[in-house]
Amino acid sequence: MRPLAAGAQPARPGPSQAGALVSSEPKWGRAAVSFDAFSNDGLIAVVKRDCPTCVLIAPVLAELAHHQPLVVVTQDDPAFPDTVPSRVHDAALDVSHRLKIEIVPTLIRMEGGGEVGRTHGWDRAEWQRVAGSDGIGGGLPPFRPGCGAKNVEPGTLERLKIRFGETGITARRIEIGAEEDEVEAMFERGWSDGLPLVPPTEERVLRMLQGTARDPAEVIGLAPPDLAPATVEKIAINAVMAGCKPEYLPVVLAAVEAVLDEPFAMHGVLATTMYVGPVLVVNGPVRRQIGMNARGNALGQGNRANATIGRAVQLVIRNVGGGRPQEVDRATLGNPGKYTYCFAEDEEGSCWEPLSVERGVAPGVSAVTAFAGYGLQGVVDQKSRTPESLSRSFAECLKAIFNVKLAPACDAILVICPEHERTFRDAGWGKRRLYDELYRLCEIPGEELVAGAKGIAEGGPESLAGTRVNKFRPGGLMIVRAGGGAGMFSGIIGGWAASGERGSSPVTKEVRT
Amino acid sequence: MADLESRGVPVVAVATTEFIEAAAVQAKSLGTDPAYVFIPHPVQDRTDAELRALAEAHAEKILSMLTG
Amino acid sequence: MSVLLDPTAERSPGIRPRLKRPERLDGLTVGILDISKPRGNVFLDRLDELLSERGIQVRRYMKPTMTRPAPLPLRQRIAGEVDVVIEGLAD
Numbered sequence: 001m002r003p004l005a006a007g008a009q010p011a012r013p014g015p016s017q018a019g020a021l022v023s024s025e026p027k028w029g030r031a032a033v034s035f036d037a038f039s040n041d042g043l044i045a046v047v048k049r050d051c052p053t054c055v056l057i058a059p060v061l062a063e064l065a066h067h068q069p070l071v072v073v074t075q076d077d078p079a080f081p082d083t084v085p086s087r088v089h090d091a092a093l094d095v096s097h098r099l100k101i102e103i104v105p106t107l108i109r110m111e112g113g114g115e116v117g118r119t120h121g122w123d124r125a126e127w128q129r130v131a132g133s134d135g136i137g138g139g140l141p142p143f144r145p146g147c148g149a150k151n152v153e154p155g156t157l158e159r160l161k162i163r164f165g166e167t168g169i170t171a172r173r174i175e176i177g178a179e180e181d182e183v184e185a186m187f188e189r190g191w192s193d194g195l196p197l198v199p200p201t202e203e204r205v206l207r208m209l210q211g212t213a214r215d216p217a218e219v220i221g222l223a224p225p226d227l228a229p230a231t232v233e234k235i236a237i238n239a240v241m242a243g244c245k246p247e248y249l250p251v252v253l254a255a256v257e258a259v260l261d262e263p264f265a266m267h268g269v270l271a272t273t274m275y276v277g278p279v280l281v282v283n284g285p286v287r288r289q290i291g292m293n294a295r296g297n298a299l300g301q302g303n304r305a306n307a308t309i310g311r312a313v314q315l316v317i318r319n320v321g322g323g324r325p326q327e328v329d330r331a332t333l334g335n336p337g338k339y340t341y342c343f344a345e346d347e348e349g350s351c352w353e354p355l356s357v358e359r360g361v362a363p364g365v366s367a368v369t370a371f372a373g374y375g376l377q378g379v380v381d382q383k384s385r386t387p388e389s390l391s392r393s394f395a396e397c398l399k400a401i402f403n404v405k406l407a408p409a410c411d412a413i414l415v416i417c418p419e420h421e422r423t424f425r426d427a428g429w430g431k432r433r434l435y436d437e438l439y440r441l442c443e444i445p446g447e448e449l450v451a452g453a454k455g456i457a458e459g460g461p462e463s464l465a466g467t468r469v470n471k472f473r474p475g476g477l478m479i480v481r482a483g484g485g486a487g488m489f490s491g492i493i494g495g496w497a498a499s500g501e502r503g504s505s506p507v508t509k510e511v512r513t
Numbered sequence: 514m515a516d517l518e519s520r521g522v523p524v525v526a527v528a529t530t531e532f533i534e535a536a537a538v539q540a541k542s543l544g545t546d547p548a549y550v551f552i553p554h555p556v557q558d559r560t561d562a563e564l565r566a567l568a569e570a571h572a573e574k575i576l577s578m579l580t581g
Numbered sequence: 582m583s584v585l586l587d588p589t590a591e592r593s594p595g596i597r598p599r600l601k602r603p604e605r606l607d608g609l610t611v612g613i614l615d616i617s618k619p620r621g622n623v624f625l626d627r628l629d630e631l632l633s634e635r636g637i638q639v640r641r642y643m644k645p646t647m648t649r650p651a652p653l654p655l656r657q658r659i660a661g662e663v664d665v666v667i668e669g670l671a672d
Contacts, residue, residue, distance in 0.1 A: 517656060521600070522659065522663065522665060523603075524665070527667065527668070529670070531672055532671050532672065556624070565626075572628060576632075579665045580602050580604060580605060
């Protein structure tokens with residue numbers, strides 16, 4: 001919307017506006033007004049009773065009506081103002097929308113079928129100029145600001161834009177019959193991940209798109225397996241279905257951008273028989289701005305932003321990309337994180353830099369890191385008082401990912417709870433020190449990995465004996481702090497066997513508004 | 514019919530040609546593409562022998578819509 | 582009536598695709614559901630014979646009345662006992 005400077009002149013409306021329009025069939029049962037009457041020479045005043053300035057200038061309208069043609073359009077009370085003999089009751093707000101009213105009172109001068117002057121609020125000099133009438137408004141203060149017009153109230157503006165086809169939304173419209181239940185219809189069309197969806201009406205999608213300044217037609221990436229363009233609009237539709245608020249959309253867009261980035265290898269992540277799905281870690285100021293959870297039960301249920309942002313990404317892959325279980329998605333077991341797996345890092349008070357900063361994003365900039373991961377393996381350690389001992393707890397658990405006999409296994413995220421992080425903070429261990437220690441501890445004597453060792457047929461070739469193999473590839477481990485303040489319970493999010501160049505690499509994208 | 518399909522059971526419905534338009538209208542309003550085989554109307558006044566012959570004549574079509 | 586925006590890539594027509602069919606009926610069970618209109622049973626009986634002659638397993642079901650949809654327990658039973666269904670005879 002344009003800024004509301006008093007007396008500012010909006011651009012002259014084009015010829016298609018003045019006079020040529022006839023109101024279309026009203027959808028909400030209120031009588032729409034023919035627009036033909038508004039192209040005649042003369043003045044148009046748009047007012048509402050619920051505006052002290054409109055009440056103030058009601059006598060001025062009477063003055064004007066004595067000398068020239070004046071149409072008074074009232075937005076709320078059909079009897080207001082009673083200083084003029086008749087008014088047009090713009091109940092459906094069609095007229096106000098077509099006249100592009102933003103503030104009441106607005107005075108418009110029409111000449112030769114087009115608008116030649118306009119002012120809003122009460123400014124005596126301006127009203128005299130637009131009306132071409134020197135003496136009006138003498139008894140009033142020279143200036144009084146106007147009020148917001150009814151047609152631009154949130155919700156109303158969207159409905160009007162939808163009614164007049166001005167939304168810029170291009171998605172196919174799907175009609176749901178009166179006998180059908182919307183929620184059931186969405187299940188039956190295969191749009192759902194098994195849980196109910198929020199019906200993506202045009203109003204809801206329009207509101208969602210207001211969460212970003214990006215163009216609805218902008219393509220964020222190509223969604224596998226169909227390699228279909230994931231536009232901002234399509235992502236917004238799925239974000240509505242997921243239950244997102246409009247303010248979450250920038251985070252959803254960054255997350256989709258990350259998973260559709262080539263190094264993430266989304267097609268492989270989708271098509272694998274292994275467990276993984278996108279896991280999203282959010283950093284930066286956006287976490288608090290939209291109320292994400294980085295503390296108690298951060299990886300569990302209950303927080304709308306955590307729950308719906310992850311779900312939106314999953315629905316985009318399902319609906320835009322066409323990736324569904326038992327079709328291209330061949331996961332044997334999958335994991336519950338494939339519904340949604342999104343949480344915020346607990347950055348405040350941590351002795352470590354946030355994951356995003358570690359990965360190259362400037363401090364204080366919001367970002368999303370996408371990781372191909374699954375589930376949560378607990379690391380319980382309620383006795384370690386030293387960083388060395390706690391590191392060993394972590395390492396022994398890390399070495400069990402997939403199978404103790406497999407190395408390298410996959411990438412992993414080690415989610416360290418605040419009570420465990422405190423042990424490292426008290427000992428002055430920076431992140432680099434902890435990483436180095438964990439990589440060192442995750443080196444495994446090759447003979448332990450040979451097929452048949454420990455009586456387990458799984459494993460590697462005999463040639464591993466005498467070598468040392470790391471559980472992780474270089475850079476395969478990421479550390480994040482999250483969780484509630486009470487409890488010495490950290491967790492490991494395992495990854496995908498194909499990692500790095502051979503498969504999926506984590507991808508970090510900044511959140512753009 | 515839609516209900517059985519929602520339970521994972523493919524269905525083919527057999528109806529007389531009188532039903533063609535009704536089937537199309539229902540399909541459009543529900544947004545589905547149901548499998549139908551239409552046999553000539555009427556059915557009520559046919560002899561048993563005629564009905565059996567109709568079954569024989571349409572059996573292949575019906576089976577083909579249950580597979581592939 | 583409500584209007585929803587399509588969340589998909591719109592590559593398929595705006596209708597729900599038909600359920601995937603098995604490649605062959607060998608070893609599968611075909612349910613024949615009589616919707617209880619008069620004379621339909623003669624037609625369906627003959628279909629039953631033709632399928633059985635081909636060695637296809639057939640199970641027969643009947644709606645209690647033609648005026649209402651099949652009751653839920655019947656639908657559940659059919660879904661649990663057969664792989665595909667022939668439903669008839671509507672006129």
